[in-house]
Amino acid sequence: MNMETILLLAHTEADGSLAKSAREALHAARMLNKVVAGSNLVVGLVGEHIQAAANSIVAGPATKYFGVTGGEFSQSRYSTDAVAAEAICKAAQATIVVAPATSRWARVLPGVAQRLGGRADTHVTGVADAGGKPTVSRWYYRQRMEATLSRTQRPWFVLVDPGSQPACECGAGTATIELLSVALTGACKRTTVIGVREPKADAQTIRPDAQLLFVTGAGWTKKQSDGQTHVPEAEKIILDFLKATRSSLGSSKSLVDLGGEGQAVLPFLSHLNQIGQTGSTPRHPKGLSTCCHGEEPHTVGWRFINERRAISLDSNCGWARGKADVLYVSDAFKVMARVNELLAK
Ligand SMILES: Cc1cc2nc3c(=O)[nH]c(=O)nc-3n(C[C@H](O)[C@H](O)[C@H](O)COP(=O)(O)OP(=O)(O)OC[C@H]3O[C@@H](n4cnc5c(N)ncnc54)[C@H](O)[C@@H]3O)c2cc1C
Numbered sequence: 538m539n540m541e542t543i544l545l546l547a548h549t550e551a552d553g554s555l556a557k558s559a560r561e562a563l564h565a566a567r568m569l570n571k572v573v574a575g576s577n578l579v580v581g582l583v584g585e586h587i588q589a590a591a592n593s594i595v596a597g598p599a600t601k602y603f604g605v606t607g608g609e610f611s612q613s614r615y616s617t618d619a620v621a622a623e624a625i626c627k628a629a630q631a632t633i634v635v636a637p638a639t640s641r642w643a644r645v646l647p648g649v650a651q652r653l654g655g656r657a658d659t660h661v662t663g664v665a666d667a668g669g670k671p672t673v674s675r676w677y678y679r680q681r682m683e684a685t686l687s688r689t690q691r692p693w694f695v696l697v698d699p700g701s702q703p704a705c706e707c708g709a710g711t712a713t714i715e716l717l718s719v720a721l722t723g724a725c726k727r728t729t730v731i732g733v734r735e736p737k738a739d740a741q742t743i744r745p746d747a748q749l750l751f752v753t754g755a756g757w758t759k760k761q762s763d764g765q766t767h768v769p770e771a772e773k774i775i776l777d778f779l780k781a782t783r784s785s786l787g788s789s790k791s792l793v794d795l796g797g798e799g800q801a802v803l804p805f806l807s808h809l810n811q812i813g814q815t816g817s818t819p820r821h822p823k824g825l826s827t828c829c830h831g832e833e834p835h836t837v838g839w840r841f842i843n844e845r846r847a848i849s850l851d852s853n854c855g856w857a858r859g860k861a862d863v864l865y866v867s868d869a870f871k872v873m874a875r876v877n878e879l880l881a882k
Contacts, residue, residue, distance in 0.1 A: 605719050823843065
């Protein structure tokens with residue numbers, strides 16, 4: 538029997554810490570380590586500083602730590618990240634590489650798998666035991682079908698979706714890291730990171746760790762009972778609610794598409810907020826939909842929302858047809874204004 542070496546491959550954050558997504562991937566790596574008899578679990582870290590990150594998990598199950606460190610590895614850059622990951626995989630002789638599916642790793646690791654003659658599976662949401670054989674699960678067709686799969690090809694790269702696992706709380710100590718030196722050729726330095734452009738903190742409305750997903754639909758911009766639209770009022774109600782609750786903001790497709798049609802829109806919404814078949818499928822314990830009809834292409838994006846409520850004027854909307862646990866047939870302007878009043882108290 539070939540012994541498997543399972544490598545948790547993580548990059549550190551700007552402050553040298555390990556993100557929650559890395560600890561979640563470590564949990565998944567540990568699960569695989571338990572499944573495969575005789576397997577070995579090691580950790581590989583990439584970043585400008587990695588010692589604190591290694592120290593923070595050293596009381597965990599990993600037997601060895603590898604690292605690539607230095608200023609060139611502080612930023613997300615395909616060329617430098619790829620050589621660092623490749624060097625660690627080779628030094629660790631990794632057969633299964635488990636990594637968090639951060640945007641940084643997601644764009645690099647399938648390429649590293651190619652360089653090493655391996656295979657990569659992305660969007661993994663679970664690991665399981667099939668009679669001692671490591672298997673992973675992931676969803677297909679916009680989260681409609683869940684598949685469990687296993688591979689014989691090695692190295693096997695497994696990118697674990699953030700939010701799908703409990704984070705490993707391993708305990709701290711002092712880690713001994715085998716530092717690897719990586720030759721950076723000219724091509725590695727071709728891309729220079731000159732800065733990061735991102736929305737202001739209060740304009741950042743997508744919050745994957747929020748307890749509540751708050752969804753806005755096209756109804757917020759439609760003519761109301763007085764025959765008028767009330768977009769500025771809608772904007773204030775929605776932003777007040779988000780400010781008070783720190784919920785994550787989702788939207789129906791109709792509402793984010795309105796901008797392209799030259800209609801009055803909510804300026805803080807973009808297609809990134811869109812939930813559904815052609816949008817995202819976030820994970821939150823609770824969801825509240827407002828002014829949205831709850832059609833199937835939208836509600837399919839609610840697959841991982843556990844407790845669902847909706848406010849719509851239409852008692853015959855999709856939410857009433859088994860898509861929500863509770864439907865308030867009511868005017869969302871009035872309900873949310875009252876909710877905001879109560880929150881303000
Ligand atoms: C191939 C395909 C892919 C698609 N992908 C997606 C997707 O990923 N995501 C997505 O969202 N849609 C998607 N759609 C579109 C989807 O079918 C719906 O058209 C869309 O979700 C409707 O958005 P809506 O409910 O906000 O708007 P509407 O259908 O216009 O509904 C607005 C609702 O607001 C209610 N309302 C109005 N005023 C108030 C008020 N004061 N208080 C309470 N309720 C009020 C109305 O009663 C109505 O029910 C897709 C469609 C297709 C064909």
